[in-house]
Amino acid sequence: MSAASTTGSTGYQSSIAETTIAVPPNVSTMSNRMQSRFLDALSGSERGRIFSLAEGVADALDRWASQYPLIRRVRVQPLSLSVVAAAPFDSLEALIATSQVSLWVFTLDDLFDEEGLSSGLLVRRARRFRQIARGALRGAEEDQLGVALADVRDALMSFPLFTVLANEWSNALIGTIDGMVREHCWRRQFRRRGVEALPSYEDYVANGRYSIGGPPHIWSAVITTNDPSTTEHLNLLRPMEELASRCVRLANDLRSYAKEVQEEKVNSLLLLSCRSEDQELTSSARYARAETAIREEIARGLRNLDELYARACTRTRRPETAIARIAHFVCEFYTQYDYHTFPA
Numbered sequence: 577m578s579a580a581s582t583t584g585s586t587g588y589q590s591s592i593a594e595t596t597i598a599v600p601p602n603v604s605t606m607s608n609r610m611q612s613r614f615l616d617a618l619s620g621s622e623r624g625r626i627f628s629l630a631e632g633v634a635d636a637l638d639r640w641a642s643q644y645p646l647i648r649r650v651r652v653q654p655l656s657l658s659v660v661a662a663a664p665f666d667s668l669e670a671l672i673a674t675s676q677v678s679l680w681v682f683t684l685d686d687l688f689d690e691e692g693l694s695s696g697l698l699v700r701r702a703r704r705f706r707q708i709a710r711g712a713l714r715g716a717e718e719d720q721l722g723v724a725l726a727d728v729r730d731a732l733m734s735f736p737l738f739t740v741l742a743n744e745w746s747n748a749l750i751g752t753i754d755g756m757v758r759e760h761c762w763r764r765q766f767r768r769r770g771v772e773a774l775p776s777y778e779d780y781v782a783n784g785r786y787s788i789g790g791p792p793h794i795w796s797a798v799i800t801t802n803d804p805s806t807t808e809h810l811n812l813l814r815p816m817e818e819l820a821s822r823c824v825r826l827a828n829d830l831r832s833y834a835k836e837v838q839e840e841k842v843n844s845l846l847l848l849s850c851r852s853e854d855q856e857l858t859s860s861a862r863y864a865r866a867e868t869a870i871r872e873e874i875a876r877g878l879r880n881l882d883e884l885y886a887r888a889c890t891r892t893r894r895p896e897t898a899i900a901r902i903a904h905f906v907c908e909f910y911t912q913y914d915y916h917t918f919p920a
Contacts, residue, residue, distance in 0.1 A: 611912060614661065614905045622664065630660040633671045640676060644724045647683045654918035655679055658909065662902035663797055665894055670800035673731040677796040680728050681752060681789035682915065683721060688756045689839070698760065702753050709749045711742070737799045740807050745799060748791035755787030762842045777847045781822060784844070788828055790821025794899055801894040809890050816884045816896060820903035823877040826870050827910040844870055874907055 615623050634656035641647040659675045666674075684705070687693060693701070701721070707713035708725045732738050732745065762780075765773035775783075785791070794817045798806060806813070829836075829844040836843045848866035849859065857865070881900055888896035 610657065612905075612908060614908050626657070626660050626664050629664060629668070629671070630657040632668055633660055633675055636668070636672045637675050637679065640672075640727075641679060644683075644720050646686075646721055647679060647724070648686065648916075650918070651679060651682055651915045654909070654913065654915050655682070658902065658905055659797075661905045663801065663894065663898040665897075666800060670735070670802070673728075673735070674793065674796045674800050676728045676731060677749075678789055678793045680721070680724055681749075681792060683724075684753070684756060685787075685789070687721070688760050689841075695760070695764070699757065702757050705753050706750050709746045709753070711746070732796060732799055735799050735802060736804075737802060737806055741795060741799050744810075745792065745795045748786075748795045751786040752789050752792050755783045755785075758783050759787050759842060763840060766842060767840050771850050774842060774847055774850060777844065777851065780842060780844060780847055781825060784825040784829075785818065785821035788821065788825040790824050791817055794820060794902065797898040797902065798895045801892065801898060803890045803892045803894050805891040806895050809895070812884060812887060812889070813895055813899065816881060816899045819877050819881045819884070820899050823874050823881070823903050824906050824910075826874050826877075827907040828914075830867065830870060830874075831910040831914050878903060878907065 615626065618626070630653075634653045637656055638649055638652045641649050641652060655678055656671075656675055659671050659678070663671065663674070687701070688698065701719065704713060704719065704722055705725055708722055708729065711729065714723075714726050738745070762773070762775055774780075798813060826844055833843055833845045837846065845863060845866045848869060849862040881903055885896050885900040890896060
């Protein structure tokens with residue numbers, strides 16, 4: 577596979593291989609309302625291919641999501657664009673399968689965020705989802721999200737790498753389920769006991785890289801690249817996944833801080849502001865200091881991710897590229913948009 581041009585500000589290669597998948601020829605409606613330095617740094621042909629292919633993914637993803645009323649389809653277009661921007665060399669089938677994973681994670685996050693179910697029922701559902709992730713159980717008819725997860729897993733099973741990376745993927749998804757359960761508990765404790773119940777910043781971020789859904793998305797993307805040398809390079813791909821997921825978590829926290837304060841949710845900015853050594857500062861000053869620290873950590877994390885990417889040594893370099901690109905794209909996306917209110 578030949579390497580294409582370098583994506584200016586990010587410093588990693590954008591290797592695009594033409595596929596035989598037909599993509600819609602029309603100018604994408606997404607391109608009319610999407611501002612992105614990431615995309616602007618690409619060639620016009622690559623940018624056009626991404627938008628066109630994203631429309632194809634969104635169409636298929638929307639049809640799939642329509643079977644499950646719990647899934648909020650407002651996320652379909654921005655999620656499709658994110659997945660395609662990260663791996664525009666993949667087949668339509670691969671991109672749809674990867675997108676389904678993240679759309680499912682978004683829906684699970686809604687269940688926890690909005691507290692429409694009792695804590696006991698949430699915990700029981702989480703237990704069932706873990707079993708489905710491992711392939712030990714199918715979804716029950718009365719649990720549409722469980723049925724959707726079984727469907728998600730079935731789609732990934734059609735890719736050869738799933739056989740050898742099934743444990744990596746299921747552990748990542750179970751880590752996300754467990755991370756959401758843990759955040760739910762922190763939230764309840766914070767409401768009852770206040771600041772003293774908050775976790776440490778490091779504990780929060782270590783858990784948060786899972787609860788944001790980074791690991792299951794990334795391992796799905798790695799599986800669907802179909803690179804036969806992937807398992808020989810897990811010692812590079814694992815730290816790349818950890819860095820990428822951590823950066824995305826922090827970028828999401830910057831975007832959602834105001835909303836999460838109202839919902840009494842734990843957030844990295846809240847933790848840094850509350851634990852500031854200089855409590856004589858005003859709350860706005862403490863917040864500004866925390867925001868600066870987190871922006872610096874994201875920038876540092878992305879630089880470290882690029883350094884790992886420079887050591888890419890899988891046969892196609894697609895697994896490393898998909899990881900680096902999703903982190904850069906989503907971190908920038910969160911500076912202007914979110915996946916709940918992207919203009920449709």
